Amino acid sequence: MDWKLFKRIIGKDERFFDLFEASAAEAKASVAIMAQIMDTLDSDAHDKQLEELASSKRKDKRITQEISALMCKTFVTPLDREDIEALSNSLYKIPKTAAKISDRLLLCPLAQQPRGAIRRQVKLLEDAVDTVGAFVATLRGRADVEQAMEFNDKLHRIEGEADKLMVDLLKTVYSGEQDIRAALALKDISDMIEKAVDRCRDAGNVVYHIILKHS
Numbered sequence: 751m752d753w754k755l756f757k758r759i760i761g762k763d764e765r766f767f768d769l770f771e772a773s774a775a776e777a778k779a780s781v782a783i784m785a786q787i788m789d790t791l792d793s794d795a796h797d798k799q800l801e802e803l804a805s806s807k808r809k810d811k812r813i814t815q816e817i818s819a820l821m822c823k824t825f826v827t828p829l830d831r832e833d834i835e836a837l838s839n840s841l842y843k844i845p846k847t848a849a850k851i852s853d854r855l856l857l858c859p860l861a862q863q864p865r866g867a868i869r870r871q872v873k874l875l876e877d878a879v880d881t882v883g884a885f886v887a888t889l890r891g892r893a894d895v896e897q898a899m900e901f902n903d904k905l906h907r908i909e910g911e912a913d914k915l916m917v918d919l920l921k922t923v924y925s926g927e928q929d930i931r932a933a934l935a936l937k938d939i940s941d942m943i944e945k946a947v948d949r950c951r952d953a954g955n956v957v958y959h960i961i962l963k964h965s
Contacts, residue, residue: 766828767890769817773841774883774953776810780845781879781946784852785872791865796856803852807845814842829889833960840953841886844879847946854942858935867919868936871912871943878908878950885957898961905954912947916940 783803787796817838821831885901919940923933 764890765820766817766834769813769820770837770841770886770889771883773810773813773817773838774879774886776806776813777841777844777848777950778879778883780806780810780848781872781875784848784855785876787852787855788865788869788872791855800852800856803845803849807849810842810845814838829960830963833956833963837886837953837956837960840949840956841882843949844882844946844953847942847949851939851942851946854935854939858931858938864919864922864932864936867915867922868939868943871915871919871940871947874908874912874915875943875946875950878905878912878947881905881908882950882953882957885954889957889960892961892964895962895965898958902954902958905951909947909951912944916944 780803783799783806787799787803790796790799817834821827821834827834881901881904885898885905888897888901919936923937
């Protein structure tokens with residue numbers, strides 16, 4: 751093989767992994783900003799946080815577009831094209847969902863009583879997105895199957911804990927102790943956080959599938 755061509759192919763291999771890791775980093779950043787908004791709901795000043803969140807979402811959209819463009823320009827990709835597309839889309843959905851949660855938190859401020867449960871949900875989401883970031887980073891070095899299983903199992907455990915917490919929140923919603931607006935806001939926000947955890951699980955499933963395929 752021509753050495754210059756080989757170097758171009760290897761360089762593009764690395765660029766895909768760079769972009770995946772950058773997308774996972776933006777997912778983590780967006781969830782961290784959303785958590786800050788959750789912790790400062792009583793403040794009247796969230797403009798800076800919302801702008802940071804919008805900026806993170808825009809960056810991740812550009813990364814997703816760059817991955818698509820790179821696929822079009824690359825004859826031999828380091829991973830199957832359908833896997834590249836699936837992982838790119840799964841990662842992009844995390845900051846997109848985090849932005850929606852933040853908007854809803856500010857639109858329907860939660861009463862003090864249910865905030866503890868929502869914070870526990872947010873903590874699970876933070877754990878999930880941290881795990882996704884570490885899991886995605888293993889693709890560059892071709893992680894072994896055992897390591898991949900550990901990451902995937904952790905994401906599924908987090909999802910299981912989130913499901914249990916969701917059931918507890920639903921008990922609060924349907925208890926009749928809150929007025930209808932508060933109950934609807936609690937259910938809506940908790941549903942969206944649960945969906946974000948599911949997005950992390952989906953991304954982990956794609957990574958796990960890739961590693962199994964190439965093991």
